Amino acid sequence: MPPQFCPATPECQATRYSKGKCPPQGIYEPVVCDAGYYCPPGGKRKLECEKGTYCPMGSHQPWKCDFGAICPPKSQRQVVTVPFGFLIAFDLMLGIIVVIGYAVSAWRKRRKTAYSPIANLKEGADELADDVELISRPKRSVTTVLENEVDEDLSSNPDFKIFMRFIGKLIKTKEVGLSFEFDDLQFEPKPGKKILRNVSGAIDSGSMWAIMGGSGAGKSTFVNVLMGKTKNTGGSIKVNGHPKDMSKYKKLIGYVPQDDIVLPELTVRENILHSARVRLPMTWKDRDIQAFVDSVISCIGLSHVQHSLVGDANKPVISGGQRKRVSIGMELTAAPMAIFLDEPTSGLDATSASSIMRLLRAITKLGVTTITIIHQPREQIFHGFDNLLLLGNGSEIYAGPTVYASAYFASLGFTLPTRANPADTIMDIITGNGREYTTDPSWTERPVDRLIEEWRTRSKLNPFDDDDMSLAPTATLGSTFESSPSLRPALSRPVSIISSPEQEHSLLQTMKKRGASWPAQMYYCFKRSITQQVRNKGSFFFEIGVGALAGGIIGLSAFAAKGQLFRGLYLKPFTTLSSAVDYQSVSQIGLLGGMAIGLAASAPAVKVFGEEKLIFNREVSSGHSSSAYYMGKMLSVLPRICLSSLHFSVFMGILATPLMSFNQMFAANLLYFYSVYGLASCIGMIVKREDGPLLAVMASLIIGVLGGVAPPLSKVKQWNLEGLWRMSPGVWFTEAYVSQNLLPLDYLYMLEVASAQTGFKFGQYNVDMWILLAIGSIYRVFAFVLLVTMARVR
Ligand SMILES: Nc1ncnc2c1ncn2[C@@H]1O[C@H](COP(=O)(O)OP(=O)(O)OP(=O)(O)O)[C@@H](O)[C@H]1O
Ligand SMILES: [Mg+2]
Structure with a gap:
């Protein structure tokens, strides 16, 4: 027999519809058991909820509290404390780790480096001794170079000797080296805008070239085209006599860019060490790598600052010239066979500039082709x-x-003053300011075009066989050049050596050996990124703090509801007792939670991923695996995501006391954080660095709004746009929240009605989570594709 009841009075109905409470209107009218009590089946008794249990409204048996939860007698909710305790313990541990980290790094700095090159080098000496010379132009072994051709002050530096031995071993003089030949090179990015035209010539392996010209003359462009970083629009490039795609040789080429692209959060040594680890042959032991890096750092004169952070223009730690030397060091440790330097000496004092050039000269003697814009x-x-x-x-x-x-x-027709620096005079002439050096009035009109024209006609003949030229060197340069006739043919226009298949094979073998394996590269990037985050602990702790605060505020807004975040239509036979429904509270918590996570995570996420596009480009173009780099970077933010969502979940959970279990809430928050990070990294790839954070926040708000709360998903379904909404992680996140908070109440309320009204599907929590994971991963794949394509475009 269903319970009998008398219809409630209109006043009583009004009270109920406004969520108020109205006592039974007749003796047969049923009541829903009050919160804090439970009413066992039979319906005759109403018992107080005991300590250790809790009873939401309408309970017919007490719910057991979780271990450690606060549940005094007559509780209608449980305050879960274990995660909070865990959090405190975890944070304490983190604090201890930070302190230990400080101590360790202080200790490391004090310790004197104890790496010494080992057996490797000795056995290398034997190897060098029985070098077979495969090419006509004899290359010198390390020993001869060290003994005969290096300035006093360099050869007396023991680190320099070590450096030379390592380099000698690495580039093995028996291999062919790299020579370049370019013919009629053109670069025309837009029709009519010719940046390079008809540049032809040959760069022999083991020669040292300077490229000079006025600002905007196309020097950097030429070097980029020659290295294959920019595709030439006309003409051809040959490597060792064969037309080759230069990008194939990227592991053997070093490039010091015009701007210092180094990681500011790392120390001098860490920057150089990373480059060495990633690019040196994978068979090298760490000890050798460290010793080699030591020698490089000493040779570029940075030993005294090797443990200082590099810093950037905003927050300089080492000087600009020192940063430049870090950039050079990063390439030298890779022991390239050809090295391109874009203004390596700008910002250096004359003495350090000379010492860098002497170093380059020394490695040139070993067969490294050096091309320097200066x-x-x-x-x-x-x-x-x-x-x-x-x-x-x-x-x-x-x-x-x-x-x-x-x-x-x-x-x-120019007379070069003997007392002035010829480089300066030549620069004056080629930038069109050479009037003062000539008496020929015809040089006043369009001098640069005429110079170009002159060279074009003269270079067709052999310019160095000219009669005026034969006397010239002795006359103008005196002692720097011995005019012995035997040197003449060698100095005529260099012809690049065509490598034999055997030599090509040997080059290919060298390339194969170069570079750490994929997992190793990933690990180095991961480790490096963790170091960066540790150095930027301020923003790390800030992000976690913001997560905790956001969770706390949202929790606080739901605190007064005492865990009753939902009110639906009662199941039969209580349906007529139903008061006004509340389908909004839970989904709003979902919405707010999503938005808060979006706000807390997107700005730092953009920073982590988007600020290193230049570094990425530099490293990838020197042979670093782009996927290993990205993967390392991505994995390195996972601890950060976990920590932020843990703090967010704990504070939200303890205040809002939802029915959903803590683990499920944490998982949902974590995966939503994961998605937001993915989305923000996509944004970081496309937009300018300074717009990144703002747009990422915007995007996270959009996916939050597409969460199906307002407008409700049921409405969206009527518009036939559910597919669009379902593409947003917001929907899946809110669905998980709504579903898991309502399902425990299925004994009391008509949940199908709630599901139809809100549009969310209940009971597919696992699906929701998997899809969140999938969306976050798709964002990441997308960001990777963007990163790689954007790098290509540039
Ligand atoms: N991809 C490109 N698209 C359009 N213009 C370009 C491109 N690359 C270079 N330029 C232009 O070509 C010219 C030469 O540039 P480049 O950087 O090669 O000069 P530079 O000789 O290295 O000068 P600086 O000494 O100042 O570094 C500049 O005017 C530059 O604006
Ligand atoms: Mg330039």
């Missing part, structure tokens, strides 16, 4: 280059031995 070299440095390529308006003005440059310009 501004204002001092005379001594200028003469250190074997060859000179002068550019003006993207065209060649001179290419050939440095010793002949003055003679060449003399043959054009």
